[in-house]
Amino acid sequence: MRFFFANIIIFFLISFSLKAQKVGLVLSGGGAKGLAHIGIIQAFEENGIPIDYVVGTSMGAIVGGLYAAGYSPEEMKKIATSDEFLDWAFGKIPDKYFFYIKKKETTPAWLELNFKYDSIIKPYLPISFINTTPMNLAFLELFSQATQKSGGNFDSLMVPYRCIASDIIKNKAVVFSKGNLGLAVRSSMAYPIYYAPVIINGKILYDGGIYNNFAIDVMKNDFDPDFIIGSKTYLDKKFIDQDDLLKIVEKLVFNNNNSYDTLHNLFILEPPGLQNYAVFEFDKAKEIIDLGYKYGLTQVDTIKKIIASFRDTSKINKMRKIFHSKEKPILIKNINITNLNKLQKKYVMQNFKHRKDTIITLSQFKQGYYRLMQDGQFSMLMPIAKYNKKTGFYVINLYIKPEKHFTAKFGGNVSTGTFTTGYLEVNYRFLSSKSYLFRLNSYFGKFYNSVGLSSRIEFPGKIPYYILLGINYNRFNYFTSNTEWFFLETNPSFIIHNSTSTFGKLAFALDNKTNFSVNLHINNDINRYYQTLYFSIDDTTDETYFPYTNTFFQIDKNTLDYVQYPTKGSKTSLTAGYIWGLENYYAGNTSSRHYQTYRVTRYWPYIDFEFKKVIRFNNLLITPSFSAHFSNQSQFENFYSSAFYYTQFSPTQYSKTMFLYDFRAPSWMGGGISLDYNVYKGIYLHLNPNIFIPESKHFVENYKEVAQKPLSYYNMLFEAAIVYHTKFGPVSLSFNVLDKTFRKQSVIVNFGYLIFNKE
Numbered sequence: 001m002r003f004f005f006a007n008i009i010i011f012f013l014i015s016f017s018l019k020a021q022k023v024g025l026v027l028s029g030g031g032a033k034g035l036a037h038i039g040i041i042q043a044f045e046e047n048g049i050p051i052d053y054v055v056g057t058s059m060g061a062i063v064g065g066l067y068a069a070g071y072s073p074e075e076m077k078k079i080a081t082s083d084e085f086l087d088w089a090f091g092k093i094p095d096k097y098f099f100y101i102k103k104k105e106t107t108p109a110w111l112e113l114n115f116k117y118d119s120i121i122k123p124y125l126p127i128s129f130i131n132t133t134p135m136n137l138a139f140l141e142l143f144s145q146a147t148q149k150s151g152g153n154f155d156s157l158m159v160p161y162r163c164i165a166s167d168i169i170k171n172k173a174v175v176f177s178k179g180n181l182g183l184a185v186r187s188s189m190a191y192p193i194y195y196a197p198v199i200i201n202g203k204i205l206y207d208g209g210i211y212n213n214f215a216i217d218v219m220k221n222d223f224d225p226d227f228i229i230g231s232k233t234y235l236d237k238k239f240i241d242q243d244d245l246l247k248i249v250e251k252l253v254f255n256n257n258n259s260y261d262t263l264h265n266l267f268i269l270e271p272p273g274l275q276n277y278a279v280f281e282f283d284k285a286k287e288i289i290d291l292g293y294k295y296g297l298t299q300v301d302t303i304k305k306i307i308a309s310f311r312d313t314s315k316i317n318k319m320r321k322i323f324h325s326k327e328k329p330i331l332i333k334n335i336n337i338t339n340l341n342k343l344q345k346k347y348v349m350q351n352f353k354h355r356k357d358t359i360i361t362l363s364q365f366k367q368g369y370y371r372l373m374q375d376g377q378f379s380m381l382m383p384i385a386k387y388n389k390k391t392g393f394y395v396i397n398l399y400i401k402p403e404k405h406f407t408a409k410f411g412g413n414v415s416t417g418t419f420t421t422g423y424l425e426v427n428y429r430f431l432s433s434k435s436y437l438f439r440l441n442s443y444f445g446k447f448y449n450s451v452g453l454s455s456r457i458e459f460p461g462k463i464p465y466y467i468l469l470g471i472n473y474n475r476f477n478y479f480t481s482n483t484e485w486f487f488l489e490t491n492p493s494f495i496i497h498n499s500t501s502t503f504g505k506l507a508f509a510l511d512n513k514t515n516f517s518v519n520l521h522i523n524n525d526i527n528r529y530y531q532t533l534y535f536s537i538d539d540t541t542d543e544t545y546f547p548y549t550n551t552f553f554q555i556d557k558n559t560l561d562y563v564q565y566p567t568k569g570s571k572t573s574l575t576a577g578y579i580w581g582l583e584n585y586y587a588g589n590t591s592s593r594h595y596q597t598y599r600v601t602r603y604w605p606y607i608d609f610e611f612k613k614v615i616r617f618n619n620l621l622i623t624p625s626f627s628a629h630f631s632n633q634s635q636f637e638n639f640y641s642s643a644f645y646y647t648q649f650s651p652t653q654y655s656k657t658m659f660l661y662d663f664r665a666p667s668w669m670g671g672g673i674s675l676d677y678n679v680y681k682g683i684y685l686h687l688n689p690n691i692f693i694p695e696s697k698h699f700v701e702n703y704k705e706v707a708q709k710p711l712s713y714y715n716m717l718f719e720a721a722i723v724y725h726t727k728f729g730p731v732s733l734s735f736n737v738l739d740k741t742f743r744k745q746s747v748i749v750n751f752g753y754l755i756f757n758k759e
Contacts, residue, residue: 021309024053024225026216027060029209030233031191031279032288034059035080036271037231039292042073047300048310053223054161055215057208060231061163061188065181068154068161069146070323079142080285088138089282091131093370095559095569101464101509102374104456106563107441108423108753110411110728114379114404128196133373133381135195136186140383141362143182144394145327148387153178158323162222163188164208164215165198173211174203175218180384194280196380209234216266227307228266233292235275267303271295330362330385333393339400343433348372348400350460359393372400375458377431379403405429411728412445413752419657421445434459439470443757447657449475452757468505472757474498478659494535495659497644498526499759514557519577521550523759529640531700532590540588544641548581548602560612564653564753565686565723565730567621567676570613578605579645585637598637606631608647621684623674625651633666639698639705646698651690652719653754654736654746662715662739665694672717683724686732690717716740729753 025044027037037060044051056064066076079085087094150156154177165174165187176184179200187198187205198205212218219228271292277284304310335352337345352368353360365383372381380401385394409425425441435458443450454470478495500523507517525548528541553576559569580603587593612625629647636642639661646664650656651672655663663670672690679685692715696707721734729752738744 021227021307022052022223022225023050023307023309024055024219024223024228025051025064026214026219026228026230027054027056027064028214028230028232028234029058029060029189029207030274031059032281032284033233033274033277033279034063035282035285035288036233036274036292036295037063038073038076038080039289039294040231040269040271040296041067042077042289042293043296043300045073045313045316047297047304048312049300049303049307050309050311051159053219053225054159055163055219055222056161056188057164057213057215058189058191059233061185061208064161065143065163065185068157068159069143069181070158070320071142072317072320077286077289080282080289084138085285086282088135089130089280091134093134093373096512097366097370098512098559099367099371099374099464099509100513100556100558101466101507101515102371102458103558104376104437106753106755107409107425108411108413108421108729108755109409109425110752111409113408115406115408129194131373132190132196134370136380136382137366137369139182139186140385140396141330141366143180143185144330144385144387147181147385148394149323149327150181152180154181154184157181158319160223162215162218164212164218165190165205166208166210166212167203168197168206168210169204171211173208173215174205175215175222177222180386183384191279198382216263220263226265228263229303230266230268231292232268232270233274267306269295269299328387328392328394331393332360332362332365332385332396333357333388333391335365335396335398337398337400339402340431344402344431346433347431347435347460348398365396371460371464375435376437377403377429377435402431403429411752412443413729413750413754415748415750417447417657417746417748417750419445419447419754421448441757447477448756450757463508465506465508468507469503470758471500471502472759473500474757474759476659494528494530494541495640496528496541497659498528500524501759503758510555513559514555517554517556519550519552519554521759523548523550523581525644527641527644530588530590531592531638531640535590539590542588542591542638542640543586544636544644545584545586546581546602546641546645548579550577550579552577560614562725562730563755565676565684565721565725565732566612566614566623567684567725568614568616571610573608573610575608576605577608579603579633583636583641585641591638600637602634602636604631604633606633606647619678621674621676621678623676624671625674625690626669626671627651628669630667635705635707639700642698642705649690649692649717652688652717652734652736653732653750654719654734654748655717655738656754658738660738661699663692663717665696665698667695669693676723683722686719686721686723686734688719688721691715692717714740726751 054064054068063076084094146157154161163176163184167174183198183200187200188208190197190206192206213234214230214232216228216230273291277288337348340348351371352365369381372378378400382399384397386397387394405428407427412422414420422444425439428438430436437456439454441452450472452470452472454468456466456468458466476497501521503521505517505519507515510516525546527544530541556573558571560566560571561568583600583602585598587596589595607630609628612623615622627649633645643661643664646666648660649663649668649670651670670690670692672688674688676684676686696709697713698705698707718737719734721732723730723732731751734748736746736748
């Protein structure tokens with residue numbers, strides 16, 4: 001009888017120990033490769049393998065944090081494969097929140113250096129390649145409700161959780177067990193050089209992988225489960241290219257710094273094939289997750305033989321439902337701003353709400369947040385949400401780091417042609433109740449030279465607007481632009497266009513993507529040219545001086561991602577204006593008038609319209625475009641002086657560097673279609689035929705301008721190119737045809753943006 005009872009007791013003890021068995025999951029860092037953790041978790045859930053504790057580092061901290069916060073594998077997969085995830089990873093503003101009124105002019109700058117007031121001679125390089133402002137907001141959105149539900153105690157999440165960061169001052173790992181979940185996860189994956197660090201309680205925190213990339217010891221010390229499963233997605237690299245900076249950083253970050261060989265209850269998973277993916281190849285998220293899932297399925301039977309505790313999928317879903325049921329929606333009552341003075345705080349608040357004590361939704365907060373990001377006045381925005389139990393609303397503590405006041409930019413455009421141009425820009429920023437930007441820039445080269453000074457004042461509010469004032473001097477030497485290395489046309493013309501333009505602009509936001517502006521330009525142009533192809537160094541040019549005013553209204557909608565060779569978005573622009581000026585003509589010694597002068601008042605209204613839209617079919621982009629210009633501009637003293645003010649049809653980049661008589665007229669229509677095929681990782685084959693149809697054909701006959709209206713006159717422009725977009729501008733090898741008879745051809749290699757100051 002005693003033996004019988006002893007067996008009963010042993011049976012119950014064994015049963016109790018089996019039921020009480022706990023499983024811990026440790027997720028390593030690995031960049032994009034760490035997304036394989038999602039697939040492994042999915043395989044576990046589908047096969048009843050329990051996850052009672054989670055410890056994560058870097059990407060493992062993100063995946064583990066999402067799981068601990070109650071996100072299902074399917075939800076995590078949806079997040080990781082979304083366009084928004086790519087925006088966060090690469091510091092881009094989601095299209096939905098892009099605010100066109102905030103967009104500054106694109107420049108050909110390659111390098112930007114920032115300076116303080118008190119150290120103008122000391123430049124500051126950017127602390128990270130990627131702007132982490134979108135990521136900071138994403139973690140607030142993903143983790144704030146879990147922080148509220150758990151009260152900031154990571155043991156009270158749906159699954160108890162730890163994540164690892166690195167304190168680079170004390171040279172040690174930091175283990176987060178409480179606090180703001182989103183901030184803890186964000187600090188764990190602050191990959192050096194790419195992502196900015198996080199400062200918590202005075203500690204500068206970087207990626208946890210620096211000191212503990214595979215935190216088996218944290219799992220053992222903090223939770224001591226019966227069984228530990230480790231998912232390892234980084235590679236132990238013994239040899240790396242000493243000239244590859246990013247591989248060196250990867251080796252420094254994703255490194256195992258603790259030993260786990262003595263643990264008997266540890267099972268390591270190492271998904272094969274991850275060596276084929278780069279650290280930041282987040283666009284391959286689906287492939288990587290599927291790879292982890294398929295590998296996880298192959299390991300399920302082995303794990304089931306080791307553990308004796310299983311959990312039904314319905315039970316896990318019930319746990320999630322209970323956890324989420326007590327979460328409060330993110331409705332924001334107050335926004336506390338740090339690091340700014342009273343007037344600056346007023347400016348910031350006007351971007352979020354316009355009446356005191358207004359409750360704003362997360363979507364409304366995101367609108368204002370991304371406006372601030374585009375403002376250019378701030379190098380970092382770090383929002384931290386805290387739930388107030390008394391009010392039932394969230395409070396946002398918004399840490400703002402102002403940008404340095406002075407910025408110097410360097411760059412240009414490099415070409416096999418003569419329009420290689422250097423670029424230099426100096427900016428001064430100032431923030432009060434309004435945002436101020438003062439800019440001095442210069443272009444210098446053989447074809448184009450310019451100096452510009454401008455000031456931009458931005459006014460926040462329900463309908464944001466800005467005032468732009470400036471003066472530019474531009475000089476175009478079209479004689480040199482007609483003598484390219486590979487240009488086959490043998491009849492260059494001598495044309496030099498000088499313009500001094502004083503301008504003002506008042507622009508309002510009609511919606512996120514559309515602006516309305518009122519513009520006034522006061523110009524003084526000096527044009528020098530010959531009306532003959534045959535001249536010597538001793539001959540004097542004809543000259544046309546034309547001081548004039550250009551007043552115009554414009555409605556402009558633009559979502560294109562690039563100003564040249566766009567890959568997504570659209571652009572629609574409608575301009576209506578009026579030009580009034582005084583033509584002054586001075587004949588040179590080669591003119592039929594021979595040193596005579598001529599003066600007359602010129603004025604005309606005009607309308608411009610432009611449309612372009614990128615349509616994507618997998619790897620093929622089809623971009624139809626249409627342009628039109630209508631005016632009743634009268635003829636100037638001669639065809640050449642008239643042609644300066646006939647708007648040119650310039651649909652290709654190369655055509656913008658040429659003075660093309662055959663594509664200028666008082667009124668015309670033009671259109672084309674661009675076909676771009678993505679052959680390999682951002683390298684595009686580009687074909688762009690265009691047609692130009694003027695109201696009348698203008699040409700010279702016996703030194704006089706003649707206008708004819710043939711029924712079917714047209715001309716053609718064609719560009720074929722290989723294009724690759726870099727951070728500094730497009731690299732292209734292009735073949736260009738500038739005439740329907742195929743007589744004018746060129747082959748050009750170009751790097752950078754062909755951009756000019758306003759006229």
